[in-house]
Amino acid sequence: MKAKFPLRDFAIIAVSKTKEYPIVREAYLQGIRIFGENYIPEATEKFQRLFSEFPNAKDEVQLHHIGPTQTGTLRKLFPLFTATHGVASFSTLKELLKRAEKEQTSISYFLQCNISGEETKHGFSFEEILMAKEQSVPFENPCCKFLGFMGMGPSSGDETETRAAFLRLAQFRDQSFPDKKLSMGMSGDFEWAVELGSNYLRIGSLIFGERTYG
Ligand SMILES: *Cc1c(COP(=O)(O)O)cnc(C)c1O
Numbered sequence: 001m002k003a004k005f006p007l008r009d010f011a012i013i014a015v016s017k018t019k020e021y022p023i024v025r026e027a028y029l030q031g032i033r034i035f036g037e038n039y040i041p042e043a044t045e046k047f048q049r050l051f052s053e054f055p056n057a058k059d060e061v062q063l064h065h066i067g068p069t070q071t072g073t074l075r076k077l078f079p080l081f082t083a084t085h086g087v088a089s090f091s092t093l094k095e096l097l098k099r100a101e102k103e104q105t106s107i108s109y110f111l112q113c114n115i116s117g118e119e120t121k122h123g124f125s126f127e128e129i130l131m132a133k134e135q136s137v138p139f140e141n142p143c144c145k146f147l148g149f150m151g152m153g154p155s156s157g158d159e160t161e162t163r164a165a166f167l168r169l170a171q172f173r174d175q176s177f178p179d180k181k182l183s184m185g186m187s188g189d190f191e192w193a194v195e196l197g198s199n200y201l202r203i204g205s206l207i208f209g210e211r212t213y214g
Contacts, residue, residue, distance in 0.1 A: 009181070013064050015204030018211045021046045027208075028057060036066040036085075036202050040076045047080060066202050067112060067150070068122050071095050075103075083108040085150040085183050085202070088122040090132065093139070100144035108145040110183045110200075113172070115165040116154035123151070126172045133176070148181030148199065149173055153189045162189045166196040 015036040016024050024035070024046050037043035043063065051058045065077055067086015074096055077084055087093050087109050100107050114123030132139075139146040151169040153162035166184050173180055183200040185193025190201045205211060 009199055011062075011200050013066070013200055013202045014207050015066060015186075015202050016046075016208060017042070017066075017204065019208050021049055023208060024050060025053070028054065028061070032207075033060050034062045034064065036064045036204070038066055040065065040073055044076070044080055064200075064202075069096070069109070069112075075099050077107060078103040079105040081107060083110070083147060085110040085200075086112045086122065088112040088124065090137065097138060097141050097144050101141055104143060106143055106145070108147040110148050110150040110181075111146070112150045112152075113169055115151040115169045116161070118154060120155075121152060126168075126176075130176060146180070148177070148183060150183040152184070152186070153192075157188050159192065163192045163196070166193050166198070170196045 011034050013034050013036040014027060014032045016027065017036070017038045027035075028050060035047075043065070047061070047063055050061070062082040063080055065081045065084040065086070067084065068088060069084045069086045069092050071089075071092045074084070074092065078099065084096070084107065087096060088111075093111070096107070096109060111129060112123040113129070114121045114125060149169055149172070151165065153165050169184060170182060173182060181199040182197060183202065184198045185201040187203050187206040190203060193201060
């Protein structure tokens with residue numbers, strides 16, 4: 001199935017999670033077209049409202065679910081979301097592939113990798129992904145496209161550690177999946193992510209201001 005929107009090689013995802021509808025509306029009017037949200041019900045409410053107020057927005061806006069992708073609620077990603085960035089288990093991936101076929105709606109996804117080594121972070125190890133590749137685990141189908149890898153820097157925000165984590169993900173991609181994209185970089189570390197070749201930046205607070213929660 002043809003993707004609803006061409007997915008570009010570089011994009012800034014404006015992460016509007018927790019921000020009220022009037023803010024999303026204003027961002028749309030100011031020209032922002034690629035949004036990111038974590039909470040599916042909140043996103044659905046805001047973006048359905050946007051699409052009913054501005055019918056053209058439905059064809060212009062890409063909505064990215066930036067994760068985590070939960071197996072139990074992922075059916076609610078359809079048909080609103082273009083992509084989800086937080087697929088962190090093979091059972092979730094299997095469900096996503098199955099559900100996309102059932103809905104006959106295209107969706108893309110990123111596998112989340114734990115690149116900081118922190119136990120509290122979701123995500124695959126590189127070994128797990130390589131093993132699945134060797135075992136020919138299906139990564140995509142005509143409705144669901146495997147776009148690349150998502151990684152988050154360490155909570156410390158330390159420059160050396162963050163750069164090292166982003167570099168590990170970039171090298172893993174180069175060596176094992178050269179045609180895949182990278183989703184890495186947030187408000188506090190996007191410059192290092194850009195230097196290391198990130199394709200998708202997920203920027204919230206720098207665009208919309210600090211969040212009081214979430
Ligand atoms: C909230 C969030 C972001 C954006 O964070 P900022 O630091 O506000 O830019 C990016 N990625 C994920 C997965 C998030 O949950």
